[in-house]
Amino acid sequence: MTQGALPDVVVIGAGIVGAACAHELAAHGLSVQVVDRAGIGTGTTAAGMGHLVVMDDTPAEFALSAWSRQLWLALAPRLLAKHAFVRCGTVWAAADEEEMAAARVRQHALQVQGIACSMLDAAQLHEAEPALREGLAGGMIVPDDAVVYAPSAAAWLLAQPVAGRIEMRADAQAVAIERHGVRLADGTTVAAGAVLVANGLDATALLAGLPLVPKKGHLLITDRYPGLVRHQILELGYIKSAHQSSGTSVAFNVQPRPTGQLLIGSSRQFDTTDPAVEPAVLARMLRRASQFMPGLPALNALRAWTGFRPATQDGLPLIGPALPGSSSHRSTWLAVGHEGLGVTTALGTARLIAAQMLGQAAPIDAAPYLPARLGSLDNESAPHG
Amino acid sequence: MAEHIELDIDGRRVAVPTGVTVAAAIAHAMVDTLGSGVITRRSVSGALRGPLCGMGVCQECRVTINGRAHRLACQTPIAAGMRIETATDCGAPT
Ligand SMILES: Cc1cc2nc3c(=O)[nH]c(=O)nc-3n(C[C@H](O)[C@H](O)[C@H](O)COP(=O)(O)OP(=O)(O)OC[C@H]3O[C@@H](n4cnc5c(N)ncnc54)[C@H](O)[C@@H]3O)c2cc1C
Ligand code: FES
Numbered sequence: 001m002t003q004g005a006l007p008d009v010v011v012i013g014a015g016i017v018g019a020a021c022a023h024e025l026a027a028h029g030l031s032v033q034v035v036d037r038a039g040i041g042t043g044t045t046a047a048g049m050g051h052l053v054v055m056d057d058t059p060a061e062f063a064l065s066a067w068s069r070q071l072w073l074a075l076a077p078r079l080l081a082k083h084a085f086v087r088c089g090t091v092w093a094a095a096d097e098e099e100m101a102a103a104r105v106r107q108h109a110l111q112v113q114g115i116a117c118s119m120l121d122a123a124q125l126h127e128a129e130p131a132l133r134e135g136l137a138g139g140m141i142v143p144d145d146a147v148v149y150a151p152s153a154a155a156w157l158l159a160q161p162v163a164g165r166i167e168m169r170a171d172a173q174a175v176a177i178e179r180h181g182v183r184l185a186d187g188t189t190v191a192a193g194a195v196l197v198a199n200g201l202d203a204t205a206l207l208a209g210l211p212l213v214p215k216k217g218h219l220l221i222t223d224r225y226p227g228l229v230r231h232q233i234l235e236l237g238y239i240k241s242a243h244q245s246s247g248t249s250v251a252f253n254v255q256p257r258p259t260g261q262l263l264i265g266s267s268r269q270f271d272t273t274d275p276a277v278e279p280a281v282l283a284r285m286l287r288r289a290s291q292f293m294p295g296l297p298a299l300n301a302l303r304a305w306t307g308f309r310p311a312t313q314d315g316l317p318l319i320g321p322a323l324p325g326s327s328s329h330r331s332t333w334l335a336v337g338h339e340g341l342g343v344t345t346a347l348g349t350a351r352l353i354a355a356q357m358l359g360q361a362a363p364i365d366a367a368p369y370l371p372a373r374l375g376s377l378d379n380e381s382a383p384h385g
Numbered sequence: 386m387a388e389h390i391e392l393d394i395d396g397r398r399v400a401v402p403t404g405v406t407v408a409a410a411i412a413h414a415m416v417d418t419l420g421s422g423v424i425t426r427r428s429v430s431g432a433l434r435g436p437l438c439g440m441g442v443c444q445e446c447r448v449t450i451n452g453r454a455h456r457l458a459c460q461t462p463i464a465a466g467m468r469i470e471t472a473t474d475c476g477a478p479t
Contacts, residue, residue, distance in 0.1 A: 223447075223455045224429065259429050300455045 007033040007167070009357070010182050010192035012174045012206070013199030015045040016346040017335050019154035021198055024350035026164035028358055033190055034166060035182065036199075037173035040158060041151030043200050047307020049219065049255055049263055050153075050343045051232050052146040053090055054115055056106065057239055060316055060368035065341060066115060067364055068348035072146060075347070083156060084149035084258050091120070091129055091231040092140040092238075093252070093292060099236040100137040107140050117142045131228050133294050139236070147232060147255055150343045174199070177206055177327050194331035194357060197322070201310040203336045207326050210318075211374055212337050214308035216269040218282050223300040226260030235292060238266075246270055250285040252292045262299070264289050268309075268340075277304045312337040312374075317345065319352050319369040333357060334371050392467040407469055408436045408446050408458035415473075425458055427472035434472070 011022045014036035022032045036042070052072045056062040072085075079085045094100040103119065110117040120128060120139045128141065158168050173185040181191035197203050204210045238251040253265040267285045282304055290296045312318060317339070322332040335353050338345055352369065355362035367373075387402035394414040401410040412423045423435040425446045436446035439459045446458040449470040458469075 225454060298453060 005031070007031045007190075007192045008164075009033070009194045009196055010035065010190050011196045011198055012036075012182060013043070013197070013202075014040040014154060014158065014168060014170075015043045015198065015200055016041065016150045016154045016157075016343050017045075017200070017338055017349055018196070018198030019157040020346040020350035021196055021335050021353050022166050023157040023160060023162065024354040025196075025357065026166045027162040028354055029163040031165045032167070033192060034158065034168045035172040035174055035184065035190060036168075036170055037185075037202075039170040040168065041154040043202075044307050044309065044342070045150045045154060047217070047219070047305060048150060048309075048340075048343055049253070049265060050084075050148045050150045051090070051253075051255060052148060052344045053232070053341070054110065054142060054145060055239075055341060055344075056110060056113075058315070061341075062113065063364045064317075064345050064348045064369065066113070068345045069145065071347035071351070072148065072344070073144065076146070079148070079153070079156065081258075082149070083152050085146060085153075086256075086258055087144065087146040088256060089141055089143040089231045090145040091125070091233045092142070092236050093125065093129075093132060093233055094137045094139050094236050095292075096137050100139075103138070103140045103236055110142070115142065116144055129230060129233055131293050131295055132233070133292060136292070141231070145232065147257075148343065153343075174206060177329050177332060179328050179330075181329065194333060195327070195329045196333045196335060196353065196357075198335040200336060200338075201308055203310075203334070207322060207332075207334075209326065210334075210336070211313055212310050213270065213312075214273055215311045215339065216267070216272050216274075216306055216308055217265065217340070218267040218277060218285055218304060218306050220264045220282065220286065220304040221257075221302050222262045222264065223302055224260035225262060225299060228260075228295075229254055229256040229262055229293075232256070233292070248281060248284075250281070250288045252289045254289060254293065261302075264296070266340075273308070275306050275308075277306055309339045310337050310342070311339045314373075315339060316369055317342070317349060318371040318374070319349050320356055320366060320371050323371055323375060390463065390465045392463060392465065392469065394469045395471055395473060401463060403463075405463060406459055407448065407450065407456070407461045407463055407467070408439070410463050411448070411458060411469065411471060424473045425471050 008030040009032050011018050011034045022034045026032045055065045076085050122138050125139045174182045176183040181189050183189045232255045235252040248269045250267045255263040317337040318334045389400040399414040401413045424433045425448050426434050434445045437443040441460045447455045448458045450456040
């Protein structure tokens with residue numbers, strides 16, 4: 001944008017979602033002002049795993065994650081080593097025959113929908129991942145899943161030369177959405193034609209009543225053990241754990257970093273906003289992981305940390321116009337609530353929001369993600385809110 | 386004269402004085418190939434590294450001992466028959 005000219009859009013939040021949206025809007029020729037209270041990718045984006053994974057618990061989750069993963073694969077050749085993009089594939093491990101049967105159903109459904117995916121018997125699983133314990137029933141492999149280092153990918157998205165312009169302002173906290181733009185903590189206002197709220201969990205402070213709740217997660221990173229783990233490995237029971245809506249749950253989830261380090265997860269907790277690492281939860285998570293990888297307790301851990309997934313009631317993000325009357329700027333849009341899948345779904349989200357803001361058609365149906373769907377949930381009290 | 390025990394460093398059998406650390410044993414084994422330099426590990430970008438602090442802090446002396454990676458050479462006393470692997474092949478930088 002030229003000095004003094006009004007940006008078309010002000011994007012609040014430079015996490016992976018805000019960065020992807022700003023990139024997409026600018027690629028359509030718009031001038032975009034991004035503000036972040038800290039810096040690029042310093043929120044939940046810095047805490048997560050960056051697994052780019054097709055999830056298929058609901059048709060809408062599948063549509064957005066499968067499309068977004070395609071967009072990542074298309075982007076990948078332009079990324080650099082520091083973005084740590086690796087198409088390592090996902091191995092879903094089945095502990096017993098019951099999980100194996102469920103895997104067969106999933107494998108078939110994914111295959112039918114065009115996702116490369118095959119079954120592994122016990123011997124094939126062992127060959128694919130020798131560090132897993134003997135006696136597992138088998139599993140399923142999704143070879144086109146990948147991993148990326150999301151904070152650096154967010155910076156990359158904001159820095160790409162595009163038709164329009166992106167201006168990034170760090171240390172700029174939005175405190176209110178006003179008629180003409182966004183008021184910052186320093187008292188100034190960034191005026192813009194439209195406001196896109198993409199600041200994750202903190203969106204609730206700008207738009208009262210937004211139904212987002214934090215789901216806390218622990219992660220741990222080890223020293224370098226190159227070759228020990230080759231794919232991102234999850235237990236099939238992960239999906240059960242991921243969609244639980246109360247209590248504390250853990251599931252085996254390990255990611256090989258390009259450095260040879262292992263990123264180990266994962267836990268889910270409700271009703272807490274305390275970022276402290278909880279030894280009891282961490283221990284439970286690592287015990288679970290050791291049940292699948294018996295050699296794990298002998299590895300050196302370097303660091304453990306936590307992060308908060310921005311969760312909605314129905315497990316889908318909020319992408320689209322803010323509810324009428326919820327904001328004082330007449331053109332206010334949302335891209336929040338991506339829970340545990342926001343790195344994956346950031347690119348699809350960006351396409352959907354740009355299409356809506358510009359009045360264009362999108363390749364997938366935007367309806368399941370529209371914030372308006374929550375209007376009907378208004379009267380229910382959020383189960384964890 | 387000090388007593389010696391035998392151990393295996395990068396596939397080479399070497400005799401070193403009893404009671405020393407693995408780091409000292411590696412220095413002893415590498416002295417003919419590396420002069421006074423000692424190499425233990427490789428950094429993530431591939432650079433060769435050696436012991437620095439000698440007191441368990443810097444982590445530069447990590448080696449694989451009896452198949453277990455990332456053991457601190459400066460904090461581990463030698464034992465007879467130990468198998469030690471450094472980032473060099475047979476004590477010579479590659
Ligand atoms: C433990 C864990 C593991 C995960 N693993 C994966 C995974 O493997 N794959 C995957 O796809 N996803 C994963 N996720 C989820 C993913 O990390 C999130 O969905 C995603 O990072 C959300 O991005 P975001 O941009 O919406 O939010 P954030 O990254 O939180 O970005 C919001 C930004 O807004 C800024 N901000 C906040 N308030 C204001 C304000 N008032 N004014 C200005 N700026 C503000 C913040 O500084 C921040 O930079 C994981 C999450 C966790 C916690
Ligand atoms: S030399 Fe520093 S930790 Fe061993």
